[in-house]
Ligand SMILES: O=C(O)CCC(=O)C(=O)O
């Protein structure tokens with residue numbers, strides 16, 4: 032589908048979509064399994080109806096294809112008998128949306144995390160939300176931010192506005208995104224002119240090996256803690272209408288995606304009034320009431336129209352937004368704590384705690400247990416030679 036050039040990067044989602052985002056943001060985690068509107072592939076019944084129709088398996092990726100891609104990425108042999116065929120699900124009401132539950136095996140998830148957060152985060156060309164307001168103290172070459180000594184602080188660019196941050200605050204809470212390849216400008220909501228930063232080759236090959244219809248040129252690596260959300264938005268700054276590939280690692284999340292027509296919206300906010308100066312910011316979920324009184328049951332979920340899905344995304348899942356769904360409204364109303372796969376819970380596993388060399392080191396064991404990392408990959412420009 033050619034890109035509709037009238038799509039506005041600063042627009043606000045229709046009220047029905049914003050109401051859903053609010054509802055799922057507030058919904059207590061324990062109520063999620065009882066909410067039939069949440070599509071959960073681990074308890075998936077192919078007959079169950081979401082957004083007015085059942086999901087369909089539209090393709091399957093064979094282990095023979097995946098093994099070649101994973102061997103190259105990991106740099107070692109992978110036994111194909113350990114890989115399962117991966118189903119690609121589609122939905123008739125969201126054309127171009129593809130969901131690939133359990134795409135990446137745990138070893139690939141772990142290697143991808145390490146490349147992103149131990150290697151690419153240390154590359155000074157890859158900007159983060161921290162750079163907006165802080166001077167970033169970089170680790171020595173071949174070291175990562177997780178190697179920085181406990182005495183490290185990030186000093187604010189304007190001390191009148193921001194306080195210095197300890198490295199633990201940065202990595203545990205404040206780091207929300209890093210950009211790879213074309214460095215997206217969240218304030219102007221555009222990619223800067225000039226040659227983009229080189230996209231990490233191995234991650235490009237991994238994505239392109241599985242999704243040959245997209246040339247990875249830019250990506251956002253989002254890091255979330257339970258309680259963080261990503262408000263509803265559309266990713267419309269890319270000139271190419273190629274698939275957007277979204278890979279998730281760590282804690283589960285609810286992902287809302289909607290092609291609801293805006294004309295049904297009675298109180299849409301004018302796009303010009305809603306410009307935000309940066310990427311949608313985290314919002315903390317409502318606090319539990321004090322005392323022993325159990326919380327009241329949640330109100331019933333708002334009706335889902337036939338163009339909206341709420342998907343429980345798990346570690347290793349991929350979502351591809353292509354075709355009409357490339358420009359769909361989407362958001363992350365909830366990140367669900369205590370759901371990170373055990374095999375990743377100890378990442379980054381850096382140190383032997385007993386070693387005397389580690390006196391000024393920080394023990395990051397368990398960092399990933401409290402995180403969801405999402406890699407959101409885009410092609411910025413059309414290239415006639417591709418596809
Ligand atoms: O975290 C996710 O699943 C979605 C992230 C996203 O939509 C974005 O970075 O534009």
Ligand SMILES: [Fe+2]
Pocket residue numbers: 264265266361407
């Ligand atoms: Fe997005």
